[in-house]
Amino acid sequence: MLELSRIHKSFDDQPLLRGVSFAVHRNETVCLLGPSGSGKSTLLQIIAGLESPESGTVSWQGKDLRNTPAHLRDFGLVFQDYALFPHLGVFENVAFGPRMKGWQTDEIKRGVMEVLQLVDLAGFERRAVTDLSGGEQQRVALARALAPRPRLLMFDEPLGALDRTLRDDLILQLRLILTRTRIPSLYVTHDQEEAFRVADRILLLHDGRIVRSGTPREVWESPDSAWAAQFLGLGNILDGRVLKGGRRVQTRDGTFEFKCAHRHRSGDDIRLLLRPTPVVGGSQLVGVAEEIIFQQDKYRVLLSGGLYFDLNAPPKIGDRVRVRVRLECLGVVRSP
């Protein structure tokens, strides 16, 4: 439905977006994930029509939106700091969109009540938005965006200002609402955990381009690049050199057997991912435990070389630890 094609945008002569293309389909929640300053919010502004790209097109069901101003695009926006109108009460905030669309009074009333019910805020109509808690304000913001029944919903780091428990609750509620209303949505965040939970599909934005796209499971299983693995916090990143025969790799932490879909030649410098969870039948790695962190159901053990692993039974600090791990290749850094 929404389609972006080769969007370019720079700020102060620094390129920020360098040819971003992707689509959001019917009933789909797409999560745009990237570090702070990667241009995610700018991209949302471009889609909303609040900024214009230097080149590239935004289109909706095949129609180029170049000449459609922001207020006629019918795309809802939810901001991190809510951006509720402080001079209006809860009801008037939510009724703002329907009023702009020129709905009848009783239609507006019904619509507002409906969305307030949906976000669990029935009975809050007459409250001042400045008196609400952060979580309540964010739900009003969601209700406000939902009220005019937009054809696309966009979220700009919507939960960034909330504490963890509240965040977990709201993520669940958000998914339920998105599934129920069936509005396609684009969700922007820098928090990979949030992204994995909310999204039907994840887009990784890096250096002004989409570097990986796929379902949360696909992205988690094969990040496809060292940057992505690092950013997603998937595990240890290790450099190594392929030894003769192409089946073994030498690293500063030892020499391992590895299997990989990539084609390697001996002498290639490659980058490896070592996930923290040990596997049965993996390559064996030995190290000295330097620090142990309690993590509810397991213990994160930091080895003296800097690698870390999650073990079920904690060793003592100073113990020699053996772990069996799987080596995944993230790509070739340099060929000889």
Add this chain to the structure above:
Amino acid sequence: MAPEQSGAGPHRASFWLRRGALWLLPLSFLAAFFFLPFIRILAFSLDAATLSAANLRVALATLGFTVYQAALSTLLTLAMGLPAAVLFARFRFPGRSLLHALTAVPFMLPTVVVAAGFNALLGPRGWANLALMRSFGLSSPPIAFVGTLGAILVAHVFYNTTIVIRLVEGALSGLDPKLAQAARSLGADAPRVWWRVILPLLRAPLLAAMLLVFLFDFTSFGVILLLGGPSFATLEVQIYIEALSLLNLPVASLLALVQLLFTIGFSVLYTRTAVRSRIQTAPRAAQSNRRRAATRVEWLFIAGAVLVLSAFFVLPMLALPLRSISRLDADRGDRTAVQAGLTTDYYSELFINRRNSIFYVPPIQAAANSLTYAGASVLLSLALGFPAAAALAKPGRLEKILDPILILPLGASAVTLGLGFIVTFGRWLVHPWMVPLAHTLVALPFVVRTLQPALASLPERLRQAAASLGASPFRSWQAVDWPIVRRATLSAAGFAFTISLGEFGATSLLTRPEYPTIPIAIYRFLSQPGGANYGQAMAMATLLMALTTIGILMIERLRLPGAAEF
């Protein structure tokens, strides 16, 4: 505060003794020269004979016009200031900070200079009229500006636009841009974003700006007297006329009372609104929302606004000095041959005591008088302001009460202060030193407000450190306090100097004909016929503008960061 709490008997007594000593001089001064005159005005105006139906009718009619012109001026100022505030808050363009500074200059200029500036531009002998007369061969000036309500309104807009710009620009750039974006994404077009979101959020600062502008327009005196002419009398002008021309002190007092009541009422309203507007806009970080023009409409808006603002704020101030060195009039008796060219005659004429002159002394004597008065006002207001500021720097219970009392003279208009002096010290007015006393009264609030933050910022611990290193109290004062205090003192002196130089309202009532000040001289020159008088008015006003600019620069360069403005 510490000294009050550690209250054993003798300590406490000596604390109050010291506090009392600090307050003795400033409070006696205020009692003698502000409250006593104020009581005399009250007594005069609340007399049964004064409160006659005829007098009340005069008061009511004058009040009516005063409110009318002030309201009209306020609306026009808003019409000029609001787009300007949007321009400065939202856009980046070359020359932005220069234009911003230019719009703030008029606020500091003496009324007579502003009046002379507009006279030089649009008056009967101003550039515009002379140019039109010459190019179309007209025998009389085609633009009637001086002597109209329009002149009053334009001058008021010129003066007060900066208030709207400062208050609204501050609020506007503090506004979260996401609010407007949210409204846009909810289907509001640009006009509805303004009407439904931005203007409602700017309500408090807009109201505060309007109240403040109204207050200044309500008490405006010099502009009305010099540009409006005899047919327009606000309360201020009517007080002046009743007191000086009609010698009707009771009616003047009645008018002054009406004036005071209104001023106090509006000041209270303003203070409340200002507090509210600060609460609403304070917590945003000062991240800049300014950007370059993005669309053709924005580009046109910026170009238009910059053009209008720079013309409006530069032309009168440029017309004045240029007019003071140009001879553009026909010589007497010869109406056709116009002698045009550069001249320094108007300046050299200032040094000559003509027999048929309107003064008894060479006009340049006015400059000497003004400088003497300004010097006296600086010394006096510093002598009174220092102890008061020192006491206010470490406020106790007493200071909470005395602080607003000290600022009170600001609320009373200058003409009312002058009238108070007349009704209280009528017999002493032959002495020229009454004038700097009145100037001190006007300058004192500014002086105290400048000194107080500096004195409050003095680092107690540094002084203790110096003392522990063996410095005598004087040495530690010299090493620690003086460098900080010096800046504030010079800045306060700049305020007193500038205020005294340009003071017109009180001076016009108090000055003796043989001791004119610069503003008085300009006023008299302007109210006399003839090109020579006009030229000398321009020369004198240019001189005053230059002196004031020096004062303003001194204040601006020495201003402590973060010192309050309004």
